[in-house]
């Protein structure tokens with residue numbers, strides 16, 4: 001696999017040309033997050049990702065994790081990489097300076113996570129879960145808990161986890177049965193077993209802080225009786241860390257992300273501390289889950305970027321056959337496979353998805369910062385609405401397509417893709433989990449259709465529909481011939497999305513199975529349309545900038561335009577099939593007799 005190069009130019013394009021990333025500096029606390037500083041941050045993390053994290057990707061895949069003396073050991077080099085990131089302050093990049101963080105905006109944390117994931121998804125899991133635990137504790141923890149735990153999470157001396165899943169409680173967290181008994185002194189005794197816990201135990205830090213869902217004895221049944229607790233592996237007591245009844249019982253043997261420890265964890269009378277209010281654990285957990293869902297969407301995009309880079313490099317070098325129109329490189333034994341239309345189709349699909357998804361991610365992430373920190377409550381509300389709407393789309397659409405793109409990269413490599421040496425089969429295996437954890441993609445689709453569309457009588461939806469409609473109307477009125485070939489197909493897809501939404505609102509209300517049967521296709525229709533809108537905007541920008549630049553810069557904008565054209569001609573038409581599928585209704589699915597399966 002070639003050395004990964006962080007897409008710094010494209011990150012700058014989406015954050016500072018397509019969107020107004022500079023507006024972050026107007027938000028309280030983010031005055032120093034200037035474009036220059038952000039550029040330096042991204043450059044540095046890009047370098048660490050290429051030079052330190054990527055070389056460990058294969059090591060982690062081959063060595064995996066193991067249990068020794070009751071503790072999990074990570075692959076060779078992981079601890080050193082963690083320490084390097086710690087020393088550079090990367091664990092607290094977007095954490096509050098009050099707890100030792102760098103105070104960078106959330107969106108910049110998101111941008112900085114992409115290179116780390118592209119280089120080594122398994123390793124990035126340890127960082128990502130620690131950020132998630134920080135977020136939930138910072139938002140919902142008591143001052144005492146925050147003071148005791150946040151500085152350790154921020155400086156990376158301790159790491160975090162998210163302990164939801166139990167054998168009988170996966171998607172349905174209402175079935176969680178881990179018990180929490182009030183010990184009378186502000187603490188609780190936690191007993192139960194959790195499975196599939198990422199970063200559940202490891203040797204990167206002195207301690208692991210688990211955020212765990214559990215049920216108190218008098219709690220109402222189901223989801224309304226779940227509370228969230230902080231349970232450290234080692235409990236601070238009298239200036240020392242003492243064992244707290246937390247054991248990693250076993251490690252899962254997985255299809256991918258082998259370098260990330262996935263643990264079965266037993267809690268036995270472990271001391272835990274309530275986070276937030278009793279029985280309101282899901283509310284606190286959602287803080288973590290929403291940020292985590294967006295982050296998993298970045299995983300889809302980041303894997304696709306790594307896959308694209310590997311496939312493009314391979315296609316330039318691999319010599320097979322001749323171009324259909326006659327030899328392009330007659331002095332070579334054969335032409336590079338880059339000349340073949342089918343190979344170009346695959347490479348451009350990867351590129352069009354990746355750059356479009358990067359734009360969608362940036363949009364959602366910037367809105368999250370505005371939702372958290374903008375002084376105007378109306379702007380905060382609008383930003384929160386849009387980010388809430390886009391989050392399931394970013395998570396599910398980007399991971400479904402991220403997996404598709406990793407597969408395409410394997411296909412470009414032919415047989416070399418299927419063998420281990422080239423590293424792309426690892427990308428395919430690693431990418432697969434992103435469609436499953438943090439709420440399966442089917443659940444994301446139900447969230448979009450069942451919660452986000454009807455929220456506040458369609459208010460979330462209008463935050464997306466209005467800017468898209470305004471952009472398309474303005475473009476149609478201008479009738480710029482250079483934009484027309486892009487705008488017309490996007491307008492068509494948008495029309496389909498609007499009609500599918502109206503159909504869902506009507507039919508889903510009468511029969512929930514209609515909504516359930518349409519949800520995944522609807523989410524994809526939404527994703528393709530959102531990327532279509534963003535590609536049209538990117539093309540408009542590129543048209544203007546191409547004319548005023550030369551050399552590499554002009555080439556960058558020309559490639560943007562060409563990729564936009566590919567997207568609307570070769571990928572956006574999928575919206576037609578998705579529209580037809582949504583409107584076909586649930587009959588063909590639900591009328592099939594159960595006993596015939």
Ligand SMILES: Cc1cc2nc3c(=O)[nH]c(=O)nc-3n(C[C@H](O)[C@H](O)[C@H](O)COP(=O)(O)OP(=O)(O)OC[C@H]3O[C@@H](n4cnc5c(N)ncnc54)[C@H](O)[C@@H]3O)c2cc1C
Nearest residue numbers: 162163164165170171196197198262437438439440442443
């Ligand atoms: C490698 C790995 C790492 C993980 N990391 C963590 C972690 O750090 N912390 C943690 O708590 N968990 C973690 N998980 C667990 C993960 O979040 C769950 O596997 C996931 O939520 C799905 O739960 P499940 O596996 O029980 O599947 P199920 O819930 O049994 O789902 C099976 C299928 O049924 C569908 N389904 C279920 N319910 C519905 C419904 N109501 N409507 C429509 N379809 C439905 C699902 O979409 C899925 O296709 C991890 C899992 C893996 C494999």
